[in-house]
Amino acid sequence: MSDRNDVAVIGAGIVGLATADALLERGAAVTVYERGVPGNGQSGGESRIFRHAHDDPRMVEMARRSRAIWREWEQRFGVELVSDDGVVALGPPVDERLPILDAAGGIAARRIEADAIDGWLPVMSSVDASAMVDADGGAIRTTAAIRALVERVGDGLVADEVLTVRPTSRGTVEVRAGGVTAQHDHVVVCAGPGTSALARQVGLHPPVDLQAHVRSTFAVRGDPPPRLACLQDSSGAFGETGVYAAPTPGNRSYAVGLSETVEVGEGGTVVDPASLAALDERARAYVRRALPGLDPDPVDVRHCWVTALPWSDDGVAAWQGSGVTVVAGHNLFKQAPALGRALAAAAFGEGLGELDPASRLGAAD
Numbered sequence: 001m002s003d004r005n006d007v008a009v010i011g012a013g014i015v016g017l018a019t020a021d022a023l024l025e026r027g028a029a030v031t032v033y034e035r036g037v038p039g040n041g042q043s044g045g046e047s048r049i050f051r052h053a054h055d056d057p058r059m060v061e062m063a064r065r066s067r068a069i070w071r072e073w074e075q076r077f078g079v080e081l082v083s084d085d086g087v088v089a090l091g092p093p094v095d096e097r098l099p100i101l102d103a104a105g106g107i108a109a110r111r112i113e114a115d116a117i118d119g120w121l122p123v124m125s126s127v128d129a130s131a132m133v134d135a136d137g138g139a140i141r142t143t144a145a146i147r148a149l150v151e152r153v154g155d156g157l158v159a160d161e162v163l164t165v166r167p168t169s170r171g172t173v174e175v176r177a178g179g180v181t182a183q184h185d186h187v188v189v190c191a192g193p194g195t196s197a198l199a200r201q202v203g204l205h206p207p208v209d210l211q212a213h214v215r216s217t218f219a220v221r222g223d224p225p226p227r228l229a230c231l232q233d234s235s236g237a238f239g240e241t242g243v244y245a246a247p248t249p250g251n252r253s254y255a256v257g258l259s260e261t262v263e264v265g266e267g268g269t270v271v272d273p274a275s276l277a278a279l280d281e282r283a284r285a286y287v288r289r290a291l292p293g294l295d296p297d298p299v300d301v302r303h304c305w306v307t308a309l310p311w312s313d314d315g316v317a318a319w320q321g322s323g324v325t326v327v328a329g330h331n332l333f334k335q336a337p338a339l340g341r342a343l344a345a346a347a348f349g350e351g352l353g354e355l356d357p358a359s360r361l362g363a364a365d
């Protein structure tokens with residue numbers, strides 16, 4: 001690399017922007033290529049859950065590092081980025097994940113009795129299930145985070161689609177994008193569903209399983225509650241074993257989705273076009289049964305691609321070759337701050353560490 005490292009990031013979703021921030025912190029010259037509206041891919045829409053609970057203790061540690069950086073960013077950008085409303089989890093994973101959180105130490109997660117749920121989630125029907133709360137978790141203010149990081153990147157953002165990434169004999173990496181041909185010392189590909197195509201050009205083949213997903217947002221009836229926790233309901237008490245939900249800023253609405261995704265086939269198309277509507281209808285039916293504090297007619301919807309790795313829905317890994325690093329995984333919003341730092345380190349030649357695919361980061365054991 002040259003004295004002032006010149007690094008390109010492809011994709012201005014939360015992962016690319018967090019990586020750009022970490023590279024700027026290291027003094028790199030950073031160009032971020034984005035073919036659409038920054039933050040409008042998988043990172044689109046308001047609210048994501050920040051939770052510490054994972055099946056893999058390494059992901060718990062990564063979440064802890066990320067939580068600290070989210071706080072750092074709140075100070076630096078002067079805006080709330082994760083609410084302090086907590087995350088309530090219901091069902092069998094509570095018994096599996098609570099010991100992992102306890103072993104990690106210092107995370108404000110604890111079991112709660114069923115009659116305490118209402119204090120965290122006043123929009124929910126009463127339920128008899130194992131329950132825990134992660135009081136250091138909360139709703140990520142996604143649009144505020146994207147806005148702050150886009151400002152941080154400033155003129156480094158190039159509004160163009162990258163067509164090719166090619167290592168040259170001079171040791172640089174050539175990027176060809178719309179009206180640009182440029183040489184960089186290193187390229188980090190954070191292009192979400194566009195990552196696999198660019199990775200193949202440099203001989204890398206992340207085993208991404210492309211799927212599609214839908215989540216709807218429902219208005220809170222009456223005055224917004226002062227506290228409205230995020231929810232992960234695996235209890236089955238209301239007919240579904242994989243539901244997640246997060247409030248939007250001001251707690252006036254609540255975004256609810258099933259963790260389930262729908263199949264995407266060859267050529268990247270949804271196999272059954274009715275499947276997304278069916279998933280959406282099940283989420284609405286869940287709202288009618290479990291969340292009487294919400295109006296069951298949605299006020300907003302978010303469709304997106306899901307780029308999961310085979311070993312876990314929370315899995316993440318990076319691959320490297322010839323001056324290029326590519327990253328893939330799912331449920332990455334919460335982990336983007338720590339992930340960005342790890343990818344910046346990789347771009348500076350410090351290795352992939354636990355992002356090495358052989359680590360299977362996110363796997364249960």
Ligand SMILES: Cc1cc2nc3c(=O)[nH]c(=O)nc-3n(C[C@H](O)[C@H](O)[C@H](O)COP(=O)(O)OP(=O)(O)OC[C@H]3O[C@@H](n4cnc5c(N)ncnc54)[C@H](O)[C@@H]3O)c2cc1C
Pocket residue numbers: 010011012013014015016017033034035036037038039040041042043044047048049050160161162163190191192193194195198213214215244257302303304305329330331332333334335
């Ligand atoms: C409804 C929903 C709910 C979710 N819930 C949670 C949650 O609660 N907690 C959590 O942590 N995560 C959650 N996730 C997952 C999380 O949002 C994603 O993992 C994360 O946003 C991925 O960010 P990214 O930057 O990797 O990808 P993206 O946001 O998809 O960014 C990739 C960018 O690359 C650009 N791009 C692609 N190809 C090219 C190219 N050739 N040239 C230039 N630009 C290109 C795209 O336009 C896009 O902007 C959820 C996702 C969705 C959709």
